[in-house]
Amino acid sequence: MADYLLGLDYGTGGGKACIINTEGEVLGFGFAEYPFIHEKPGWSEHDPIGYWEVACQLIKTALDQARVDPAEIRGMAVSSALPSMVMVDKDHNPIHRAYNLMDRRATQEVEWLRENIGEERITQLTANRIEDHPTLVNLLWEKNNRPDSFEKIWKALTIDGFITLKLTGEVVVNHGGAAFYGVAYDVMGEKFDQQMLEDVGIDADILPGIFRCEDIAGELTSEAAVATGLVPGIPVAVGQVDFNASCISAGITEEGDIMSNLGTVGNFGIVFKNPDFMFSPEGLAMINLAFTVDSADTYMTIPSTTTGGQSIRYLRDQFSQYEVEAERVMGISSYDLLNLQAAKVPIGSEGLIILPFLMGERTPIWDAYARGVIFGLSLNHTKGHIVRAMMEAVAYALYDSYQLIKKSGIKINYPLVLNEGGTVSKLWRQIISDVFNSPLVLVKRRTGAPFGDAILAGVATGVFEDYSVAKEWTEYIEPTEPSQENHERYMEYFALYKQIYEHVKGDFRELAKLRDRD
Secondary structure (H helix, E strand, O other): OOOEEEEEEEOOOEEEEEEEEOOOOEEEEEEEEOOOEOOOOOOOEEOHHHHHHHHHHHHHHHHHHHOOOHHHEEEEEEEEOOOOEEEEOOOOOEOOOEEOOOOOOOHHHHHHHHHHOOHHHHHHHHOOOOOOOOHHHHHHHHHHHOHHHHOOOOEEEOHHHHHHHHHHOOOEEEHHHHHHHOOOEEOOOOEEOHHHHHHHOOOHHHOOEEEOOOOEEEEOOHHHHHHHOOOOOOEEEOOEEHHHHHHHHOOOOOOOEEEEEEOOOEEEEEEEOOHHHHHOOOHHHOOEEEOOOOOOOOEEEOOEEOOOHHHHHHHHHHHOHHHHHHHHHHOOOHHHHHHHHHHOOOHHHHOOEEEOOEOEEOOOOOEOOOOOEEEOOOOOOOHHHHHHHHHHHHHHHHHHHHHHHHHHOOOOEEEEEEEEEHHHOHHHHHHHHHHHOOOEEEEOOOOOHHHHHHHHHHHHOOOOOOOHHHHHOOOEEEEEOOOHHHHHHHHHHHHHHHHHHHHHHHHHHHHHHHHHHO
16 A cells, blocks of 8 residues: 655645655645735734635635545645634634634733733743734634633643644644744743733633644544545645644755745744743744754744735735736736846836835734835836835845844755745746845745645654655756845845834824724
8 A cells, every 4th residue: 555645734825735645746735715805904824714725716626636545645735824823612602703814803912911911921931022913812702702702722732723623523732833823832941831811811621732743643533524525534744834734844944944925924043042032132023933944942033025926916906807818818927028028128117116015024024014115106107017026125125034033043045945925926036135145046846835734744653763754855947046136136125214213103002093983
């Protein structure tokens, strides 16, 4: 009998599944987008029932493509974008919609924590700031604003935790994912701090148990097997953070390795060993968590811009009806059409600068109130200018964190590896290379995070001895070298980009007050 492994990933805007064999060949793959729900300013939700429907759909799609016997699948693992939250009752039914990582509604709860608990106490425990609105902050919002339904919450889970519950009936979170619960998560002690939970008023009973990524959460239930087309008894690993999964899929496994994705969120991450970095000024400007590989003493720092690839999806969905229709009729990618228009525009977009903070911003400015700004718009500017300016803006947002990482002296293994989402754009890769002044390579295999989940499933079940196969199987293509001339020009625009934000950041709060009164 053959051995096969299944990985399932939930990004911010869609899910992916893949089935691989023990040689790393992708035999079956499925992808499906799910809609965002933005009912109120600052809110960003998904339908949690849709998560399970997507799981069943994608697994069946991967099985049909792979043409393998489900009985020969030796293990599976799930990852998801974080922070996210799915609240379920004792019957495992969702309570309200699910939070995704763009949700920034809990601003008052952040201020309460800052005033009553203290930011220093939280950061020294968690190695993370509180502005990212992690799960415990959002639970406080639920407690304050929907107390009746809050009382019905049995468990507060990540997206992958919810799917693992549906698959196995078990309630778990991995050490990397636990960091996104925030506030009371002791990153060095690898546990929730009971005193902190008591001080913020959250009962520990609604939180999942914390386990290593490679631990087995449970086995596939008969009910889940029927729904997914699998067979009962398949071991399901505890799982991992989707960025970690994407890293493993790209051969990023060793200290100093660096990778970037331009999915819904734009980010990059570096593997490191020294925990002191997390508590340094530069480290506290980032998102810090345990890495999947050797999670007891290996960490990942993930600078993130909240609407990275989503910014281009927004331009496509809201302002590019012609390109969308051309894709429907002729099969030409709407994104490729936008890229062609942007490629005609010179660097700096002829004096057009965008602040890409469409849903607030994370690293390094941590401003939940920030919103998008188009600066310098003139009659000569076309849609191509706006698309390119948005690409440049995302590059600036990531570079803002990258310059701090370099300043810290943390080990970096070049080239920067680009993997998922908008990194397929040659133009965007060159912009990032020029802004960062760094060489880049692209991962040839476009499977992404679910491939890393399948590898995790193999390690968890003993099919693979360790994660070394990840690097062995990864091929890098299309190397991109930076232009020093372009970098110097971009740095002039970057300085103005920073200056514009400093000028308007106070106005964002005033705007929020006006908006909230309407």
